[in-house]
Amino acid sequence: MTDLVLLTGISGFLGGHTALQLLKSGYKVRGSLRSLDRADEVRDTMQSHGADTDNLEFVTLDLLSDDGWDDAMKGARYVQHTASPFITRMPADKMELITPAVEGTRRALDAALKADVEHIVLTSSMAAIMYGHERTRTAPFTEDDWTNINSPDANAYTQSKTLAEKKAWELVEDAGRRDDLRVINPSFIMGPLLNADPGTSGAIILRLLKGEMPAAPRLSFPCVDVRDVAALHVMAMTSTKAAGRRHATSADNLTLLEMAQALKTQLPAYAKKLPKFEIPDWIVRIAALFDADARGSIAELGHHRTVDASLARALLGRDFIAPQKAVAAIGQSLVDHNLA
Numbered sequence: 127m128t129d130l131v132l133l134t135g136i137s138g139f140l141g142g143h144t145a146l147q148l149l150k151s152g153y154k155v156r157g158s159l160r161s162l163d164r165a166d167e168v169r170d171t172m173q174s175h176g177a178d179t180d181n182l183e184f185v186t187l188d189l190l191s192d193d194g195w196d197d198a199m200k201g202a203r204y205v206q207h208t209a210s211p212f213i214t215r216m217p218a219d220k221m222e223l224i225t226p227a228v229e230g231t232r233r234a235l236d237a238a239l240k241a242d243v244e245h246i247v248l249t250s251s252m253a254a255i256m257y258g259h260e261r262t263r264t265a266p267f268t269e270d271d272w273t274n275i276n277s278p279d280a281n282a283y284t285q286s287k288t289l290a291e292k293k294a295w296e297l298v299e300d301a302g303r304r305d306d307l308r309v310i311n312p313s314f315i316m317g318p319l320l321n322a323d324p325g326t327s328g329a330i331i332l333r334l335l336k337g338e339m340p341a342a343p344r345l346s347f348p349c350v351d352v353r354d355v356a357a358l359h360v361m362a363m364t365s366t367k368a369a370g371r372r373h374a375t376s377a378d379n380l381t382l383l384e385m386a387q388a389l390k391t392q393l394p395a396y397a398k399k400l401p402k403f404e405i406p407d408w409i410v411r412i413a414a415l416f417d418a419d420a421r422g423s424i425a426e427l428g429h430h431r432t433v434d435a436s437l438a439r440a441l442l443g444r445d446f447i448a449p450q451k452a453v454a455a456i457g458q459s460l461v462d463h464n465l466a
Contacts, residue, residue, distance in 0.1 A: 189230025
């Protein structure tokens, strides 16, 4: 009998890649959508990338509603909870992010524990690990670190990811099932798009390709390829190595300028639109007076965080795809889908 996996957020960038790898690995996937209107679109996407969609079905779930969760768990051996809001521009009310992240995680975990599924894989984030610490810190961040949500550096997104993950650990601890939870904490996810939806990650790269950043702010990001993150989700589901553990996940750091250089190598026709140098911080601070995106990046200027991803690398069983290749892949996807 084919094992059934309930996968929340199947229409997302990571959710789609996770579904694809699960289907290609022989699992049956029950993907959740906020509306079944997107079911045909997701099915077509999976088929176009070689998946057997005879093993794919859909349910409607909402992170803010109790409806349907118990029924969605019926027959599932495993749960992959990848659904969570992700944005780059912070909302005026931080609870617009925090409430669905925390409540969605609570609903998914409560229903999974009630249904006695075997293992639960949760998509968290490095946002739950590496924010709100001293800027002078040079040591790499690990699974032992938690974001300080009371720090001025912790925005609505980092708070939402931290509180959601802590809720998940609280629930499995209370149920005496810590080892049945496995958490993946990816950094900035890039890599090939499965369809014409650029998502949040693609939107950032699209701005570079469209020439909207003539010079690059001094920003640095730990990065990872979506194919590696999806593989970690699939492996964590059954591996005893992942039992009751978090997995800080990053291939390496790239600055925005280095991302632009990777795009130039892959897409030389866009070279004139890509930034060729870094912009002084003071200019970004002036721009932040008028631009919300610039305002959101002020605290990150010149801040370089590194990640010790040895635990995730051991689970993956190989080295990560180079971040330059992940950037090139998402850039090529944007061009192939006529978005750039």
